[in-house]
Amino acid sequence: MENKLYTFIIYSENVPGILSQITAVYTRRQVNIESLNVCASSTPGAHKYTITAYCDEPMAKMLTAQIEKRIDVLQANYFTDDEIFINETSLLKISTPIMLQNKNVCKIVRIHNAHIVEVNPIYATIEKTGITNDILELYNELNSTGCVLQFVRSGRIAITKDFTEHLDEYLAEREKQRKDI
Amino acid sequence: MAEKITGAEAMMRALEKEGVNTLFGYPGGAIMPTYDALYDHKKTLNHILVRHEQGAVHAAQGYARVSGKVGCAIVTSGPGATNTVTGIADAMADSTPVVVICGQVGVSMLGTDAFQEVDVVGITSPASKWSYQIRRASDVAWAVSRAFYIARSGRPGPVVLDFTKNAQTELIDYKPAKINFIRSYDPTPALNKDSIKTAAKLINNSVKPFALLGQGVELGNANQEVKALLEKAQIPFASTLLGLSDIPSDHPLNMGMLGMHGNLGPNVMTNQCDLLIAIGMRFDDRVTGNLDTYAKQAKIIHFDIDPSEFNKNVKIDVAILGDCKESIPAVTELVDATKHDSWIAGFKPYAEKEYNKVIDKATHPENGPLLMGEVVQKISEATNNEAILVTDVGQNQMFACRYFKYSKPRSVVTSGGIGTMGFGLPAAIGATFGAPDRTVCVFCGDGGLQMTLQEFGTIMEQHAPVKIILLNNNFLGNVRQWQSMFFRRRYSFTPMLNPDYAMIAKAYNIATRTVIEREELNDAITEMLNTDGPFLLQCAIMEEDNVLPMTPPGANVDEMLLEI
Incomplete structure (x- = not known):
């Protein structure tokens, strides 16, 4: 499969130590990070990571799945340049x-x-x-x-072209589940 | 006003609240306030003093695997903490719920290269499910509850709590905490009804279905549910190393073990079935062999609670995310009661071939030195196949897992994912505490036993009824086997000059017997099982025996060697 520049947009709770957990997912799989930007997001309490890296699509999928597996990561997605x-x-x-x-x-x-x-x-x-x-x-x-x-x-920053804000929807859904517990 | 207590005392109360009653640990400087608090909780928190911190985690793993509860280890900072890393990584690979509490220097000393200071969170993060530094006493209740929730929920795993000294000594008003929700972590994802329907349809249309069971079945306590599905649709199955006790060995649909040293039938039929149903297993390379030729002819359904396992190694057709205790019955409801007699009968010639070429020779030798296979089979039979099997890693592990038989769930404790030599002995100690009513047999080689031999001290002190079977061939047998197959018999540093193990056992007051002649074996096994407390049974094993059959690394799953 062809290597492409993917942009990974990741949201996590604002707790220490997440950045090294995320970058470790890339290094362990020999993927070099081209650029990285971290800052508070528009969602209170959530931090946004914008990371670019060259890899093929199965690797991009694996990276996002492994990043999302970290307990304090809220969401991880990957995009090509035409999607953002x-x-x-x-x-x-x-x-x-x-x-x-x-x-x-x-x-x-x-x-x-x-x-x-x-x-x-x-x-x-x-x-x-x-x-x-x-x-x-x-x-x-x-x-x-x-x-x-x-x-x-600077590193790349990016916003999605989607009409829906997936993080907000995810958090709203989770809050509903919290009430059910 | 509530009474003020220390963070260390809060730790004790938080552990008790989580239902902990057994701890495996080793004290040291930075965890001393916690050990001081433990002194007042000796009645409720049974602390087992191990002889090395690695042993504490492996014992906690053995405890967790047989009991289904979270195992707990407690150690000091620096070297105490780094000694636990192998156990943590092992528990991560094998999805074992353990909580490891490490002492740490006070917050004001962090980052100054203080005495016995190590970046524990930095070291353990990549190898654990969650790793957290407790910097204030007021965090203790929250962190402990969160740790146990994370360790036991979803796909279980190890959690590390790095407990700074100031947090242990600070005084706080203790308020218990109960964490059962983390918004960034969803351990019980809702079932997708469409994929359940698709899976059921694939099963109903399948003529040659084959199921692969992993430890996930046991971790999800779904043994009965999975059995019901397989029986309803008459689906033959095989298990991974860690899934061997999911369903009893003598079940008519049980075709045996998968993998490099698994049974011939299941491995060959993986490449002949039209539908592969993987339940709580992760397509490890030791199971799949060459991925390019693995089950290409089949549709694949994968049940797992960890979404990152889908399509990781093997491309699948239907992913069913969720707890298999829920997802399997949902599928069972939709599948037709049917029969696959001729397909199931197709496994038989392979089983017979393997029996004639491999199993019979390994378990019923007429002359020559003792073989691992016969020892394992005799001991399994002598325990009525009801014992818990613990193994170390290597040939002993492969022979033990192949020839032991399982009649009850949670009967296999072995290091599968990372293959930790030295795992067996401490894990067996933990198993005796996790399942005090069951017989625990641990099979070790002469190499692995020496890696955690100091735990003889723990066995002596606790009088832990571990039945240790030392399969001694004076070699690092598995490496030697590979050297003979792939490195032109250049036995580079695999012959072992061994000590007198019987004398070592005696030094630790462990009853022992050495068997050299075949005629003595039965009597020695009876003596071992009739002895109250620990026992070391040393068997002098043929030096250059090989584990067979074998799929050479990277070979196709259906290309098993029956002889070399």
């Missing part, structure tokens, strides 16, 4: 003297729809949001002018 909206952000620190010398630098920033968030005589900070390729293109073009001092790119 994705975004990343990046910051570039560039040299102000080079920017003033080379008019192309400002042009590249404008063409790529990036924002200058700070300028001082020494450096300027540029912010660019988009998908991986957009960000890397901007970086490569700026880098060819020799102006880039620092570059950082």
Whole structure:
């Protein structure tokens, strides 16, 4: 089976130690995590993990099943790029003297729809949001002018294109079951 | 105002509330406040002092496996805790409900490389069902209740509680807790009626159905339910190593054992049936052999309570998620009472072939040194097939599981998933506490016995009535067998220079007898079973005997070797 970049969206209770339990599921099966983002989700108390990794579909299934098996994990699902909206952000620190010398630098920033968030005589900070390729293109073009001092790119974040919020439905169902006990 | 008690005392009360009456443990610095509290609970919490922490967990496993209750082990921090890891991993692979309580340094010392500090949660998380650090006394009641709920519910497994020293000594107002719901964990998933119907339809349409029973049947206490289904539709079945006592050995539909050293018929027929019904088993590689050729001709129905087992190794057609005590009767109701006489008769020629080529030779040798098979069979018969079989790992395990017979549920205690040498002796000790009314026979090899030999001390102190059968061939027999088959008989470090085991038994005040001649065997077995308390029966076994039949690793399930 073909290896593809899958995005895993995982929700867990906000308790310590879950991240290492989740990443251990990948490492044990020799799957390398490409990017990882963890933050509080829109559901109170639930943390959201957005993880990307290259693997085939049976492996993606196995990973989600094994992650969901951890006691404090609420839900785990995997997606291909067409099933989700994705975004990343990046910051570039560039040299102000080079920017003033080379008019192309400002042009590249404008063409790529990036924002200058700070300028001082020494450096300027540029912010660019988009998908991986957009960000890397901007970086490569700026880098060819020799102006880039620092570059950082965030992990992927993603939201599903589904009409239903599966986590909320799951939690509502579980709360009903709690009352029956 | 409620009386203030320590976290350690809270632990005692919480354990009692969970119905614990037996603990296997070993004290040490970081768990001392808890042992001090235990001193006042000696009447209700029977603490068995083991001689090594690994033994504490294996004993708790043996206790849990035969009793159906949660086994409990208690140890100190650092090395005490790391010594339990093998047992925890073993319990995880074999779905055994145990709770392991480890001492830990105080919260203020965590992460400072304090004396006997080890990251227990970090080490045990990947190998346990749940691992939790108790950092405050006020968490004790909640954590203990949650631990036992997780250990025993759903697919059972080991839980670790890392009990910091400050949490043991802090004073709190104790409030009991009862956890029976965790929103992120659903151990009793609702049955899917459609898949029940589909399964019943497949069974009704099947001409050559074959069922594979695992330990899940026993863990779900569904022995009767499964038997009713198989009898109604006249479905022949075979069991995995851990499922051998699901249904008695002499049941007419019982075709024997699956796996690498299982019976010929079930393995061959796996690739001839038109429907495979897997109940509470997980298609381990030792059962399936080569997955590319495994049961490709058959539809497969898989009953399991753990959804991550579906399609993990073998692609299945119908998944039935849930407790088999519920799901099996739901299917039974929809299946037709029918017969599969000619299909069932098809197993017979294979059973006869195996008997003539393998079993008869292994159990009725006329001359030469003693064989493991004959010893096992004689002992099983002498106990009226009613004893609990505990085994170590290796040839002793395979011969014991093959030739012992089972008439009652919860009669097999063996390390299946991770194959832990040294498991047998401490697990057998635990079994004598979990089932005090039953005879417990443990078969060990001369290699494995030495791995946890120190538990002779526990047997001596408790006068635990463990019947130890040492099948001594002065070899690490299973590895030697593989060396002879796959490594050109290069016996790399498998011959064992052994001590005088009888003398060791005597040193621990354990009655013992050594059998070299075949004529003495019956008498020695009678002496062992008639002896009140522990007994070591040492049998001098032929050195280079092989476990047969055998599906070589990676070979097709129906390509069993009957001779080598």
